[in-house]
Amino acid sequence: MKKKDIKLEIGKAAVRLANKIGAAAIIIVDEKYVQKDLKTKIPVVISQIEGGIEGIRDDLVINLLSRASTRIDKMRGAVLGAYVEESIKADDVVVGIVGGNSLDAITVCDVRGEGVIKEIDKSADRANPEVIRAVLRLALEIGYEGKEDKRIGTAFILGDSDEVLKRSHQMTLNPYHGHEDKNRDITIPDNVESAKNFAQLDGVFIVREDGHILAAGRYLDIDARDIRVQKGLGGRHVAAAAITRDTQAIAITVSQSGGIVRIYKDGLQIAEIAPTIRFSHRS
Numbered sequence: 001m002k003k004k005d006i007k008l009e010i011g012k013a014a015v016r017l018a019n020k021i022g023a024a025a026i027i028i029v030d031e032k033y034v035q036k037d038l039k040t041k042i043p044v045v046i047s048q049i050e051g052g053i054e055g056i057r058d059d060l061v062i063n064l065l066s067r068a069s070t071r072i073d074k075m076r077g078a079v080l081g082a083y084v085e086e087s088i089k090a091d092d093v094v095v096g097i098v099g100g101n102s103l104d105a106i107t108v109c110d111v112r113g114e115g116v117i118k119e120i121d122k123s124a125d126r127a128n129p130e131v132i133r134a135v136l137r138l139a140l141e142i143g144y145e146g147k148e149d150k151r152i153g154t155a156f157i158l159g160d161s162d163e164v165l166k167r168s169h170q171m172t173l174n175p176y177h178g179h180e181d182k183n184r185d186i187t188i189p190d191n192v193e194s195a196k197n198f199a200q201l202d203g204v205f206i207v208r209e210d211g212h213i214l215a216a217g218r219y220l221d222i223d224a225r226d227i228r229v230q231k232g233l234g235g236r237h238v239a240a241a242a243i244t245r246d247t248q249a250i251a252i253t254v255s256q257s258g259g260i261v262r263i264y265k266d267g268l269q270i271a272e273i274a275p276t277i278r279f280s281h282r283s
Helices: 003-021 071-084 115-122 129-145 161-166 189-198 235-246
Strands: 025-029 044-048 061-066 093-098 105-110 154-158 168-170 204-207 213-220 250-254 261-265 268-273 277-279
Touching: 003 025, 003 093, 003 105, 025 071, 044 071, 071 093, 071 105, 071 115, 071 129, 071 277, 115 129, 115 261, 115 268, 129 154, 129 189, 129 250, 129 261, 129 277, 154 235, 161 168, 161 204, 161 213, 189 213, 204 235, 213 235, 235 250, 235 261, 235 268
Parallel strands: 025 044, 025 093, 044 061, 154 204
Antiparallel strands: 061 277, 093 105, 154 250, 168 213, 204 213, 250 261, 261 268
16 A cells, blocks of 8 residues: 555544544644545644645644654644644643654544643633633744744743732833733734734733733842752743742743743742744734
């Protein structure tokens, strides 16, 4: 049997399995997989290398351009990306088609078991998960793209905003002061590019529980003694971790040195995400 025909049969088997177990999506991790013949109404997520895949049905596909090193990492990145895109939920199950030159496999992923998603789901009492996802997506985009081909570092302090404001001050004029709520809502795609521009400012973003950005360029007045972060991380990460120890906020940071995204809660790092995902569109 020709390799193309084998991949087609694997695709059919994956669709049958997805239908049987009620999968919320099928994730394809194979840059050479031709998806146009996949007969299904189940949403399909493509985790692909730079350059794209031919034959993609745009009505079913979220493109996640990934530079992760392994196929499993690409699949995990696609699961996280689909969750951030709100195409799947924390309590969903997804089927994966993991392919390569000599190895093809069908996998099943319990979304709630993925570490980052599990921690976001557990933090729903601190902020709306939709808001956490929106801030995480923005952080991942900044980590992957930087700004004008230059790496930038920043941090988003999310939730318990009244307490966070009390424990911080402006380093520069607040670019969000006086703006209407609709222009400060991080869950609205039209507001993302301005946030990326303001990410170049020194200081951090303060984001209210409902997703409204209250300030950028904010300095955290916090006692960071006894806070431990990974060796080599700077003051922004220490301060971000410390503010989550002293308040009910969550902090999401982007490292300037490598674009790595980290999440802090209760003074501890609860997640670390390499900048391997680039979302190809915003809806």
